[in-house]
Amino acid sequence: MIDINLIRENPELVKAGVARKHYDAGIVDRVVALDKERLDLLQKVEELRHERNEISKNDSPENREKGKEIKEKLKEIEPQLEKAEEQLNTAFQGIPNLPQDDVPEGEGEKDNKVLREWGEPKKFSFTPKDHVELGKELDIIDFEKAAKVSGSDFYYLKNDGVLLELALVNYGIRFLIERGFTPMITPDLAKERYYLGTGYLPKGDEAQIYTVQGHDLGLIATAEVTLAGYHADETLNKKDLPIKYAGYSHCFRQEAGAYGKYSKGLYRVHQFTKVEMFAYTKPEDSNNMLQEFLKTEEEFWQSLEIPYRVVEMCAGDLGSQATQKYDLEAWMPGRNDWGEVTSTSNTTDYQARNLNIKFRDGDETKYVHMLNGTLFAASRAPIAILENNQQEDGSVVIPEVLHPYMGKDKIEK
RNA sequence: GGAGAGGUCGCAUAGUGGCCUAGUGCGCGCGCUUGGAAAGCGCGUAUACCGCAAGGUAUCGAGGGUUCAAAUCCCUCCCUCUCCGCCA
Numbered sequence: 001m002i003d004i005n006l007i008r009e010n011p012e013l014v015k016a017g018v019a020r021k022h023y024d025a026g027i028v029d030r031v032v033a034l035d036k037e038r039l040d041l042l043q044k045v046e047e048l049r050h051e052r053n054e055i056s057k058n059d060s061p062e063n064r065e066k067g068k069e070i071k072e073k074l075k076e077i078e079p080q081l082e083k084a085e086e087q088l089n090t091a092f093q094g095i096p097n098l099p100q101d102d103v104p105e106g107e108g109e110k111d112n113k114v115l116r117e118w119g120e121p122k123k124f125s126f127t128p129k130d131h132v133e134l135g136k137e138l139d140i141i142d143f144e145k146a147a148k149v150s151g152s153d154f155y156y157l158k159n160d161g162v163l164l165e166l167a168l169v170n171y172g173i174r175f176l177i178e179r180g181f182t183p184m185i186t187p188d189l190a191k192e193r194y195y196l197g198t199g200y201l202p203k204g205d206e207a208q209i210y211t212v213q214g215h216d217l218g219l220i221a222t223a224e225v226t227l228a229g230y231h232a233d234e235t236l237n238k239k240d241l242p243i244k245y246a247g248y249s250h251c252f253r254q255e256a257g258a259y260g261k262y263s264k265g266l267y268r269v270h271q272f273t274k275v276e277m278f279a280y281t282k283p284e285d286s287n288n289m290l291q292e293f294l295k296t297e298e299e300f301w302q303s304l305e306i307p308y309r310v311v312e313m314c315a316g317d318l319g320s321q322a323t324q325k326y327d328l329e330a331w332m333p334g335r336n337d338w339g340e341v342t343s344t345s346n347t348t349d350y351q352a353r354n355l356n357i358k359f360r361d362g363d364e365t366k367y368v369h370m371l372n373g374t375l376f377a378a379s380r381a382p383i384a385i386l387e388n389n390q391q392e393d394g395s396v397v398i399p400e401v402l403h404p405y406m407g408k409d410k411i412e413k
Numbered sequence: 414g415g416a417g418a419g420g421u422c423g424c425a426u427a428g429u430g431g432c433c434u435a436g437u438g439c440g441c442g443c444g445c446u447u448g449g450a451a452a453g454c455g456c457g458u459a460u461a462c463c464g465c466a467a468g469g470u471a472u473c474g475a476g477g478g479u480u481c482a483a484a485u486c487c488c489u490c491c492c493u494c495u496c497c498g499c500c501a
Contacts, residue, residue, distance in 0.1 A: 042463065046470045053470090056482040059431065067481030216491095235460095365460090 001353050002095055007031055017098030020315040022107050027094050034088040041081040048074050096320040097350035100287075103324055106314025112327075113314065118298065119307030121331045122388050129394075130334025131386040132265035135161065137394055138411055141382075143265070153255065153269045160411040164385070164398070165273060165378045167405035169248060172275040172375050175300055176246035181277065183246045186226035189217045194229035194355075210252050210270075223247030224372040227278035232355040235365055242281040242289060246375070249274060265383065267339060272379035277344070279371045280357065286346050286369035287324075293344040293373035294326050300375055301341070304399045306384045307331040309338060321347040330384040341380045344373030 007014050011032055015025040052070045055063045104113045122128075135141030140161030146154035157165055173183050195209055195218045210219040220226055227247045236243070251274050255263075266272075277296065281289050294310070301308050313325040322345035329338035349367035352358070358365040389397040395412035403409050 039463075042470085046463070049471085050469060052482080053434095056431065059481080061481095064481040069481095071481070 001093055002097060002350060018095060020099050020105065021096050021318060022316040023096055027091060030091045031095060034084065034091055038084040038088050041077060041084050045077055045081050097323050097347060099315040099318055100323045104312060104314045107316040109317055111314040112317055113312045115310040115312055117309040118302060121307050122333055126392045128333045128387065128390055131383045134386045134390055134396065138413060140411065154271060155266065155269060163406050164382055167402045168376060168378055168381055169273065169275060170405045171402055173246055173248060176277065176375060179296060181244045181246035184227065186223050186247050186249045188220055188250045190220050190225050190229060191216050192218060195220060195225045208254055210254060219252035220249060221253050222251050223249035223274065223276040224278060228351055228355055228370060231280065231357050234357060236280065236359040236368060238359050238361055241359060242279050242285060245278045247276040247278055266379040267383060269379050272377050274377045275375040277373040277375055280368045283369050286348055286371060289371050290324060290344060290346040293371060297328050297342045297344060297373060297375065301328060301330065303401045306388055321345065321350050323348050331388060332383055333387045339380065341376065341384060342374035346371050
């Protein structure tokens with residue numbers, strides 16, 4: 001959530017930011033009204049409680065009578081206050097984080113800005129195959145058996161497909177350790193507070209998360225959930241900041257209603273493995289950290305020798321949490337187009353306020369800033385590797401940096 | 414999963430209906446003392462919200478309930494520890 005004081009003091013500023021994200025700016029007025037209503041009721045309730053506290057210091061028949069009266073009044077007003085608080089919270093949580101000033105204007109994907117390209121989209125002297133075909137021919141990915149056992153959009157990895165994922169994970173984690181990240185393997189399930197607190201909800205859609213029947217648990221859609229929750233309700237030491245984690249987890253997404261050629265094969269699946277970067281910083285450092293994350297992603301994908309481009313999200317495509325966001329899109333010959341492989345966001349103090357994560361700065365405690373960024377998803381990275389590195393004979397050359405982890409330099413039949 | 418014991422202001426503990434505005438010890442901070450230090454002594458040491466302020470309200474694992482009044486009584490849940498069971 002954003003700072004309620006910002007809304008009280010400068011509702012117009014908030015409205016402008018909300019409008020840039022193409023959310024309904026009327027929500028700000030609703031919050032202002034509900035906030036006032038809540039304050040009025042809060043004052044009444046506190047006055048009555050004060051009276052009650054005074055009375056119970058001296059026991060007498062008269063005071064017992066007075067106490068009974070107060071009890072009755074409170075019974076009436078307290079539920080009203082509760083309801084007002086609930087309404088305020090619901091409306092308030094609908095207010096997204098505000099975009100940074102220099103974020104490009106725009107409504108959605110079509111308005112995102114390509115900042116630069118690295119590498120050349122491959123040209124083949126033969127007709128390239130897509131990863132689904134390659135995966136089947138090389139016997140390293142099996143969608144059909146997974147469909148039988150788990151349903152559509154699940155997959156088995158086999159043979160060198162397994163080695164490739166493990167190599168990527170091993171290489172990726174070491175890559176981040178060298179850059180000062182603390183490696184973490186996190187739980188794959190988390191309580192509602194955490195998977196909602198990180199706001200893994202696309203605009204208005206709650207159906208993204210798988211939940212466990214009979215328990216307050218959901219399968220995480222990203223390690224961002226568990227890495228953000230790690231320090232929930234803590235006050236961190238200023239001297240420990242920034243804290244940088246490299247998270248390894250499985251990710252689970254329902255992806256309801258996502259079909260079509262752009263969702264083919266590994267591109268959109270219900271479960272995948274991901275190595276995620278996460279950072280807690282001082283407020284003044286978060287913009288630099290976002291650039292550091294982006295640079296780290298670029299260095300990683302360059303080391304894999306995959307052509308990619310950097311895209312800055314426009315205000316309308318930031319989602320509720322981010323103030324600024326960059327994606328890397330890798331070249332995918334199978335679709336003859338770019339495909340998103342990473343995403344890095346600065347959520348500033350928005351998640352920190354949801355999860356109550358602060359740091360001590362002298363006499364003051366302030367909210368930390370929190371950032372996340374994908375190093376790679378072990379579903380989409382193999383798409384790029386298989387499709388870009390395929391040879392005419394159907395084999396696939398492994399990126400050099402993975403050779404030591406893979407134990408070979410080529411996947412062949 | 415079963416049985417038992419617990420969860421109190423940074424840490425350790427006291428508190429079993431109104432004297433709790435939560436005591437004490439440790440730690441920490443400031444001051445006195447000292448040539449300097451230790452000890453000793455004194456004072457102060459949570460968070461959030463409302464309020465210009467004085468001050469007020471809430472929080473004793475969480476949520477409900479009983480009562481004029483709840484850390485304290487009742488119910489539900491969560492977590493930790495010990496033992497048992499089961500398993501990797």
